[in-house]
Amino acid sequence: MKINDIPVRTATAPDPLDHFKWPNADYTRTPYRVFTDEAIHEREMQRIFQGPTWNYLALEAEIPEPGSYKTVQVGNMPVVVSRNQQGEVKAFVNRCAHRGATVVRQEFGKADNHPCIYHQWNYDSAGSLCGVPYRRGLNGNGGYPADFKPGQHGLQRLNIALYKGLIFGSFSDDAPDLIEYLGPNVVMHLDRIFIKPVKILGYHRQRISANWKLYFENIKDPYHAGLLHTFMATFGVYRSTQRGNTLLSPGGGHAVVYSVTNTDDTASVVEAYKGTTNKYQDDFALSDPALLQWTPDFHDGIGNLIISVFPNMVVHQILNTLATRQVRPLGTGAMELYWTYFGFEDDAAEQTAARLRQLNLVGPAGYISMEDGEAIRLVQQSVAGERDATSFIEMGGRGPIVDADHVVTEVCTRGFWQQYARTMGFEPEAS
Ligand SMILES: [Fe+2]
Structure with missing residues (x-):
């Protein structure tokens, strides 16, 4: 047989994902399969990260x-x-x-x-x-x-x-204008944080044994924070009893979630945490209260603010800590979270020292966010091999994916899945 006689296989197999559709129109269910399926992961790399996104x-x-x-x-x-x-x-x-x-x-x-x-x-x-x-x-x-x-x-x-000192990149010529892509809520809150030139303070790198989208589910859901994070609830860094807002971008992929510190009282907190297992510990005190000393950089009372931008960015302000986080997928079952901490160029030495002291609130070994890695690892572990089962995402209600004037909601998580499904070609049949 000559080499030219060897048959060349040209027929392409049908894409197994062509018939994969979201199970319901308001994204209150997420098929666990999206966290483990290799074909879905491959499509994400192409359509999301190399697609028309920033x-x-x-x-x-x-x-x-x-x-x-x-x-x-x-x-x-x-x-x-x-x-x-x-x-x-x-x-x-x-x-x-x-x-x-x-x-x-x-x-x-x-x-x-x-x-x-x-x-x-x-x-x-x-x-x-x-x-x-x-x-x-x-x-x-x-x-x-x-x-x-x-x-x-x-x-x-x-x-x-570029926007306010943040650098965005796109592999696609079809990405919309960045400001349009971010939407007014994200732009308004980036403007709030990036008010002047920043100074880089340092980095954390955190490897998490979970799919990258589980991290977005986590960061977009404010109501877990007052329940999972004992430190937050106990010391009032964040509680769902505080006044706050949940704001979405058009399409739902990005979100801004914040709470205003000191807007709840002990009675309402004790009532809210009744029945939870030791999440609000009213007899706990810090031996070094300097950790939570807060000199507000902004004058709106917001002590906890998370901006998340599809598909790979988080910006946070927690008291005096400021950071960006870049989400780096590592296959279906792992990711790296890359934290960049910053202050402002004109910070006095004591302000920088205070930011560095508070830096251990978050990060891979932080008082707050270590649990996030473990919580989503537990999800990854238990959905392995799952094809049909879904999660249940109805805190805050079903139906339209719209802003809320509180933080007891999973609506931003539903917004993330809406933008995800649209980008991936997984929209539910009826929509
Ligand atoms: Fe969390």
Whole structure:
């Protein structure tokens, strides 16, 4: 048999997801299958992270000078966000255009160019190919064909949009304008936080043994916070008895949830926590109350505010801690949460010290958020292999996905699933 006689299989198998639809129109049920199915995960990487969305990459303050760069992740793609020699922000896929090796191996740095260690293809700070060894061969041997054009072999670029010092990237030319994408509620609350130039204070990296969407379910659901997090409930950092708001973006994918500190009283708290197992511990006190000393940066009483932007960003203010979080999927059953803590450039030394002291409220070993990782790991563990069962998401009611003037609701979680299903082509049949 000659090689040309070998039959080539050309028929494409039907996509097993073509018939997968959301089970109900108001997203009060989520099929557990979405947390474990490899085909769904693959489609997410394409349609969500490489689709017409804006992915949070970094803060401009992290790459302050020409040549500064940071390596990040968008979906499962390694990406470098960099400032070119003109000071413009660029982002490109961190994979050599020659044979696929990771080009930039440091997490942060500053460099005029980035040589790949494998064959020394060299890229500038915008990801354009600027040098190739042996291009014309050696001693008349080898070399690339005459039609080789370095301009055609740069690193794959992402489109960039900037807002208030936040850098967003998109693989798609079809993403809407960033402001339109974020919607007025998110823009208003980003404006509230990013009121002046920020100063980077440090990082946490947290690996969680759960699907990346379970983290969004968690962060968008304010009512778990007063129940799961004993520390929050006991010391009043957040309680569902506090006055608060739950605000959605058009389409529901992004949310702003906040509570106003000191708006509940002991009697209502004791009543609300009746029947829970030791979640409000009125006889607990901190041996060092400095941890919770709060000098408000903003003058609206909000002590706990979470902004979440589909598909990979969280921004928080918890008392004096300010941070962005980048969600990095690691296959179906794991993710990394990458926290960037910041203050403001004009913070006095004691303000910076206070922010750093309070930093351990959150993060992988924090008083508050360690439990989130464990709670969603427990979900991941118990849904393995599940095909048909769903969760039940009706706190706050069924029906339209709209803002609420309280925080006893799962409506933002339903909003997330609505935008997710639309992006993935999983909308319920009737809608
Ligand atoms: Fe939580």
